[in-house]
Amino acid sequence: MRxxxxxxxxxxxxxxxxxxxxxxxxxxxxxxxxxxxxxxxxxxxxxxxxxxxxxxxxxxxxxxxxxxxxxxxxxxxxxxxxxxxxxxxxxxxxxNRYILIAYKPExx
Numbered sequence: 594m595r596x597x598x599x600x601x602x603x604x605x606x607x608x609x610x611x612x613x614x615x616x617x618x619x620x621x622x623x624x625x626x627x628x629x630x631x632x633x634x635x636x637x638x639x640x641x642x643x644x645x646x647x648x649x650x651x652x653x654x655x656x657x658x659x660x661x662x663x664x665x666x667x668x669x670x671x672x673x674x675x676x677x678x679x680x681x682x683x684x685x686x687x688x689n690r691y692i693l694i695a696y697k698p699e700x701x
Contacts, residue, residue: 686692
């Protein structure tokens with residue numbers, strides 16, 4: 594009977610070891626999944642940084658465009674005011690400077 598008891602104990606040990614191997618493999622898979630998740634998070638964060646950079650550039654472009662629209666609107670207002678007085682105007686720009694030249698054609 595003792596021999597049979599040893600066989601049962603050894604069989605139980607084999608089952609327990611098999612279960613431990615499965616548990617360890619499951620732990621490895623879980624760890625690999627965590628690594629993949631972290632790498633995906635890094636990629637997502639990198640994409641977010643690129644997107645934010647693009648948004649900043651877009652916002653700066655919008656500010657420049659709005660500034661140009663303001664200058665254009667001012668020029669249009671001055672041009673319209675000058676029409677009634679017989680004054681012509683020209684908008685000249687050089688390196689971030691705008692010069693409005695107003696003149697009367699008959700004075701030339």
